[in-house]
Amino acid sequence: MNEVFPGRYTARPELESVTVFLIGMRANRWWKLRRVASVAREMPRMLGHLAEHPDAGMLGCHSWFGRTTLLLSYWQSPEHLQRFAADRDAPHLQPWRDYMRKLQGSGDVGVWHETYQVPVADQEAVYVDMPAFGLARATRHVPVGAGMQTARQRLGRSGGRKSPQESS
Template identity: 40%
Template sequence: MANKVETVPQVADPPEGAVVFLIGMRINSFWKVHRWLPSFIAMFPMLMELNKNKEHGFLGSRTWINRTVIVLQYWRSMDELMTYSRTMDASHRPAWARFNRSIGNNGAVGIYHEAYVVDPDRMHTVYRNMPPFGMAKATAGRPQRTATPVADHE
């Protein structure tokens, strides 16, 4: 069961070169729905395409929706992420072109992305009393090695 809470503390165990990618948008003019709604809707076909076609290097994602939309994605490598972004017959390229034509610099909606290559020796993750989540869900997780056992508090 994918949502089973794991009571043994876990850590992520990603392969070297995995990428954490934050992408999203910020609604700057809420009343200009005709400006920001197409950008908002454009993300869903991309995510469906990526979930169906793992050969792009996409490992998984999580989305939070508010005034600022955040899509946290995990990729096998930066090269695969950048290749997908430039692939002419994938969903991203035409969505990016539509955004530039219809929004450009009018200020109604902002978009952003940040991509970070993971160095397993220089990262820290902990998942406690959680179902599989984040980097551990997208790549691999393993029990956390602790110096001393954690006492139960009931």
């Protein structure tokens, strides 16, 4: 079990930006178990490969499994993510091609992804009585200290810097 850190913590990435990548699948016709399983079994292979190759650029991830499966991952850059996706030697490109050839358009299994490039100055995170999680687990997990007590402070907006909404 993951160690629980009592108190309040935040994430402090040492990058200028973090690429947040959400990817998942949905069993639209769950009774077609063989087709659903053919897609679902590929993710553990990809995650194993990424764990063995930290130079690929994935900083960390969390996953949830259900009818709609979700993998939340953090990457060094969009270029790292795109390089992995297109790498013929990594276990992603061929499963994607197989899905597109065999299942795309059938309606049996849906796949989706979303990618966000987040400047570190525009992210804020807080974790209370939690194991190291999310962005903090993927980067740096630090106690909330002086000058970081509020979301506004963690976003760096208390010292005169205005958010885009405040500037309008």
